[in-house]
Amino acid sequence: MAGGRKKLTVKDRILLYLFRFRNVDPKMVAPPGLTQEGISSGLKLKRSAIPRALMSLEEEGYIESLLAHVKHFRRRRKVYVLTDRGIERAARLFEEVKDRKILVKTPEEERLMTVRELFSSDIPVGSVLEGINEGMIYVGVEEGRETVQYFNPLMEGPEVFVGREEEWGALLDLLSSGGGLMVCLVGVAGIGKSSLALRVLEEVGAKRDVFYLKLDSWTDLDWIVENLKRFLKERKEIIQYSNLYLNVEGAQNEALSIFEFLNGKGGAVLAFDDLHRAPKEVDDFLRAVKDRLAEWENLTVLVISRERPDFYDLRDEEVRGRVKLITLKGLKEEEAKLLLKSSSGGELDYEAVDKLLKATGGHPLALQLLRNRPLQVDVKRDISKMEDFLNREILGGLSDGQRQLLHALTLSTVPIGREEVSDHFGLDMGEVEDLLIRGLLVHEGGGLRLHEFVEGLLKERPQEEDLKRKWIKLLVERLKKDAPALNDEEMRFWQGTIYRWGEERPGIERSKVAIEISELLKLLTEIGESEEAKRLAMYSLWQEGMREPLLYLYERGLLEGGRVEDLYLRGEALITQGRTEDALICLLEAWKLSREREEDRYVINATLLRLLEIAQRISDEELYERVYRSLYSRNFHSLHWRHFLTARRCLYYSFRGQMDKMLTKLKMLAEDIATSDVPERFSGAFTMFTQSVENRDLSSAQRSIDAMLSAIRMDPSYYLYRTPYGTLVDICQTLLMNMEIYSG
Known part of the structure; x- marks a missing residue:
């Protein structure tokens, strides 16, 4: 580098980038930055420029590739590390450039910094290496930190992903364009919407913060707000947001205020998957977001759904330019052949492939389900008829145990563990692997769940009571592990939580417990076990702070009894609805009844504590004194x-x-x-x-x-x-x- 002016090649930049990871032992747990995607993201280079350079460096003996466990990923992935020779080469490169001075511009000032100083700063290494070539680095308001990627649940793209070049390019351009835009990605189940979105978001995440949330029937606006706040926490902005927005009332207003805050702080891409599963309030919220996009030039919203959202209006796309619709259809012939070849790893029978294409219309999941299987029926090229086709072609070939497992999985949104499959359904691992190979089950969140297309096929069918009881038993076993206090007969509800100081439960684990409780409650009421449902609702309120189970029972008239327990639960449900006066009447009646006959002391204590809180809120000093004395003496x-x-x-x-x-x-x-x-x-x-x-x-x-x-x-x-x-x-x-x- 004579005169210190020679520019760094792509290979030079990769060596210097990996030099920072020289002390990492990939045999333990490797950071995502050592994967091909991580290197591309870290260097801010197009992914197409990376593979050839990595291959060349490996051939020259400067780097080596190996399979390793990577943080945040379930499967092992290929990572790249420097060899001893590579470390020597990278060290020489660093010596050549370390004293070179780069002009660093911020909105407030300009100053010269050496490369050595920049490598020790908060400026991303990709920006530093780019600055070495350009002689200047511009650090914007949010450029001084790495981009933040928030995914709930933590998702990976598919192992095999081919084709979709046209849709990939269109979606990538839209999500990278800046903001003030909502993109609706729609298509039938199993067509590849989430797979495409995750791949594109992974690439967009090199330059923009990304928030991804998978929706379901239970993901209300409070849940969305909770996740948005976790996103702010990862951006280290939660305190600043809380100070600016002190008196926001209502979940929708709070979510909109977070969007507004994000827009003013550099923006982000916010993706919401499976909108078709979400409750109406989420649809209404996204409609409100769409109507305000003209004000939010730094936000891009991605909505993924099986059908066009109700709030989609052609005028928003054609006239206002605020919404773009991308509809995924079946794969083209060449793409389908490439998918089948990648999946099977062998030569293709092109006559069979043509027959598959005609039968499935290029539907990616159907292609993988039916590969290497002789077709028994002739189906027209119409994806809408795939349900009947898959029912006869695929499900008909399964064992009774496999079919029972698939039907049972429609009762839950939480993945099932392999041990649970064996313990509760008696399937051996060979039968489970068969379902995975067929594509009927997929890996997710450390367990197994139905592919969404198969789930849609089976969910409409009523499930037998003995299957529900089997799933209840499974959920009870889960909760004994995930929330043991719910099963504690010596419950002391004042503890509030089994988690001790310093053992804060991760948010994703809290949500898993909430889902398990909700599903168990629903199944208990469906089979007529209302007393067990009440007990679960009460303990989930005390130990998990969940009020949804109370409302579920109240709305179905299951809290109308005259016992202390019924009156207490009814009072709590009324408080949840904001009906404090009615709740006070119920709780006072429960207190009166408890003095006439002996009831569970924990329920009485809970009743009195809630009365104490209400008395303080309504400034009833006489009631407060009476309740306090009763609590203290008890x-x-x-x-x-x-x-x-x-x-x-x-x-x-x-x-x-x-x-x-x-x-x-x-x-x-x-x-x-x-x-x-x-x-x-x-x-x-x-x-x-x-x-x-x-x-x-x-x-x-x-x-x-x-x-x-x-x-x-x-x-x-x-x-x-x-x-x-x-x-x-x-x-x-x-x-x-x-x-x-x-x-x-």
Whole structure:
């Protein structure tokens, strides 16, 4: 590189890129950046430029390829690493360019930085290597970080993907174009919509943030908002968003506010798959998004569905240019032949291929299902007739156990594990592999599920009760592992969660538990097990914070009984509907009834706690005192309850501005904690907090709260302070906030 001016070749850039991974051991878990897609994305180069350069470098002995477990991917994938010779070559390249100065431009300033400095900065390595050739790097508002890719569930493209060049190019251009656009990708089940979208999103993700969410019948707007907030968290913008949008009411308004925020922060591609499965409120939300796209020039929305969305209007496409429709149809002849050859790995019988094409209309799934199978019937080239065709051609050749498994899988949206297949359906692994080879089952989320086309074929048929009972048993076994507190006969609902400090459950796992509970509840009601359904609804409220099961039972008239349990659940359902006055009547009746005959003490405690909350909200001091005394006397001998209720009392006084009463109760609580069987680190921190409050030393009080959190993390066996109504530490934090308000 005489004079330091020679440009880096593609191979040079790959070597320098891989040089940063020289200490990674791919025999453990390799980062996605070592895959061909990761290298292309990291270098901001077209994927077509990468394979030839990698092959050349491998032939020259600078790199080697191997199969490795890659983070976020289920199957092993090919990764590329430097050989010893490659490390030496890359090190020499770095020595040649490390002192070269590059002009770095930002919206605020311009400055010169050396390549060495840039390699240690937050600027993506692809931009640095491009800057070496161009002599300048422009860092926009969001250029100083890697792009964020959020997929729920975590999805992979298909192992075999061929053809679709025209649709690929069109979709890639639309999603890369900037924003202010909604793209609707539609086609019949199994035609390849998701496969195409995932491949294109993977490429778009090199330059733009991508959000992908797979929809289903249970994915309401609250679920969408939760996932959008996780996306903001990964972009490190959740606090900034929360500070800007403080008083947004309603899930749709909150989701729209997040879209608005994203547009102002560099934008993103937001993809929603399987819209045809989603509830109407999601359709209404996307209609509202479409109507505001003219304001959001940095957002591109991708909607994937089996049919055109209800909100699609030809005028939006032809006149306003805000919506584009791409309809996937069967593969062309050459594409179909390439798919069959890739799938089978052998020579093709072209006469059989022609017959397949005529029978399936080029439908990708049907082609793979029927490869190497003699056709028994003659079907016209009409995909709409594929259901009858597949029913006779494919399902007719399965064993009774295989057919039973496929029918059972229509009852669930959660993938089934291989062990569950064996334990509950008696299938051996050979029969399972046969279903995978046929394409009737697919890998997803660490398990197996029906291909969406086959699911659509079977879902309309009523399932037998014994099959439902078998699936209920399977769901119960799942929940014993995923949410063991739901099966705890000695339930202490004040714990709120079985997860201890520092063991926060991943969002995707929480959603899995929510689905399992909802499916189990539905099946229990269908077979007439309403009492078990009520118990599940109550425990899922206490342990998982789920209110949907309550509404499901309430809307079906299953909470009309006269027991304490029925009245309590009905009251909670009414609260969910915003009918506080009606809920108060139900809960008071439950309390009255509980004094007349003995009922489950956990239900009574839950009833009284909810009454306590309502009394505080409506400022009924007399009711609050009565309920509080009842709760305290019932649970006085429980250390956990005594501490929790006293802390709640302190909080009540602080909200009413009665700081002297609050301080008196707080001192009593500190003394009780200090003389109880509580870890010394925690009790000491709480005593320090009480003294800080008494001295009005807010800084010291905050340090005491931090010390309490540290104590709980140090001794995770002591996690009683995490309750569904706020932890003791949360209460202390709220007390501190109230002190700041009154002292200000």
